[in-house]
Amino acid sequence: MGILVDLTKSRPPHPSEDILEEYVFGRLPEVLTARAEEHLLICPACQDALEQTDRFISAMKVAAQYPALAATTVDAGLSSLGGFNA
Numbered sequence: 001m002g003i004l005v006d007l008t009k010s011r012p013p014h015p016s017e018d019i020l021e022e023y024v025f026g027r028l029p030e031v032l033t034a035r036a037e038e039h040l041l042i043c044p045a046c047q048d049a050l051e052q053t054d055r056f057i058s059a060m061k062v063a064a065q066y067p068a069l070a071a072t073t074v075d076a077g078l079s080s081l082g083g084f085n086a
Contacts, residue, residue, distance in 0.1 A: 014046055015039060020053045 015023070015036045022028045023036050040046055 020050050024054050024057050
């Protein structure tokens with residue numbers, strides 16, 4: 001008889017969106033950064049969430065620098081969804 005291990009209980013909990021955002025900004029305390037990085041190494045879902053958070057923050061930084069470009073891009077994106085015209 002082998003030893004049964006419940007792998008779902010050995011993973012650290014998923015970081016919240018706030019934690020991922022603070023991680024992207026580099027504002028997490030060292031202890032939380034280590035926990036987040038440990039989890040990100042083993043969790044594809046959180047890796048995807050981190051990538052989305054990073055892209056969103058990058059887009060907001062560009063939008064803050066170039067508001068006219070951001071408005072045009074948002075309008076184009078909404079129009080491509082159909083039925084959404086600014």
